[in-house]
Amino acid sequence: MTARLAALVLDESKWLAFAMLLAALVVGARVLGRARQVPGSATLGAPSLFHALVIGTMGFGHLLAVTVKLAQGTLRGSPWVLLLLGLALLVPAALLGRQALRPSAEAAWRRRTAALNGCLALVLLALGLHNAPLAVPGLLNLAYLLQTRRGLGLALLGATWLANLALLAGALVFAASGQSFEQFSAEYEGAVEPR
Numbered sequence: 001m002t003a004r005l006a007a008l009v010l011d012e013s014k015w016l017a018f019a020m021l022l023a024a025l026v027v028g029a030r031v032l033g034r035a036r037q038v039p040g041s042a043t044l045g046a047p048s049l050f051h052a053l054v055i056g057t058m059g060f061g062h063l064l065a066v067t068v069k070l071a072q073g074t075l076r077g078s079p080w081v082l083l084l085l086g087l088a089l090l091v092p093a094a095l096l097g098r099q100a101l102r103p104s105a106e107a108a109w110r111r112r113t114a115a116l117n118g119c120l121a122l123v124l125l126a127l128g129l130h131n132a133p134l135a136v137p138g139l140l141n142l143a144y145l146l147q148t149r150r151g152l153g154l155a156l157l158g159a160t161w162l163a164n165l166a167l168l169a170g171a172l173v174f175a176a177s178g179q180s181f182e183q184f185s186a187e188y189e190g191a192v193e194p195r
Contacts, residue, residue, distance in 0.1 A: 006068050009061070013178055016171035019057035020164070023050045045103035047144065047160045048113050051137045052097035054167075055120055058134075059089030085127065092120045114145035133170070136163045 008014065027050045031043055063086035069075035075082070096116040103109065121138035124131040137160050144156040 006072070009068050010065050011178075012065070014175050015058055015061040016054075017168070017175040019054045019061070020168045020171055022057055023053035024168075026053055044105070045100035045113070047137070047141045047157065048096055048117055049100035050164065051117065051120070051141055052093045052100055055089055055124070055134065055138075056093030056097060059086050059093055062086035062089065088123050088127065089120075092116060092123055096120055110145045114142045117141040117145070133163075133167060137167070 027046050030049070031046055063083060066075065066079060066082045066086060070079050096113070096119075099109075099113050099116055117138040121135040121142070124135040124138070140156055140160040140163060144153055144160060147153050147156060
């Protein structure tokens with residue numbers, strides 16, 4: 001049982017789909033619950049909370065995988081560097097999630113939430129361009145929070161949820177493949193490059 005649990009933790013093909021489904025459940029329940037209490041404010045922090053939960057879960061998964069590999073003696077690389085990489089995702093995601101849980105119509109809340117979305121997107125991009133698809137929802141959240149026109153805001157909100165749906169579809173395909181990220185991306189690159 002322990003070996004099966006460790007194998008599941010180390011299966012990187014499952015983490016993004018798990019993170020997105022968990023975020024969808026939490027945000028969906030929150031939006032439905034708040035819609036009854038405070039109509040209109042239910043969705044203000046939802047995109048940022050969703051993004052924070054996805055990236056925070058991924059960061060937690062990274063830390064858990066590093067810990068399991070360290071315990072198994074199979075960790076390659078510096079444990080301190082690898083742990084810092086996980087914390088680099090988890091800390092800004094936690095700050096963003098905390099901020100998104102207390103939505104406000106005030107400009108200060110919007111600016112701080114936008115800054116945290118931008119910070120998280122920068123961290124993702126700094127960790128590698130392969131993380132760009134994960135940074136897109138955060139950048140769209142940032143644009144949404146800084147805009148002042150209702151029509152543009154609705155378009156950005158729609159684009160954010162479409163980007164998240166595209167990520168979920170990709171995550172489900174990746175999870176079904178059972179491959180490592182390197183195997184999956186090499187297979188995909190071979191399929192789209194001209195021969």
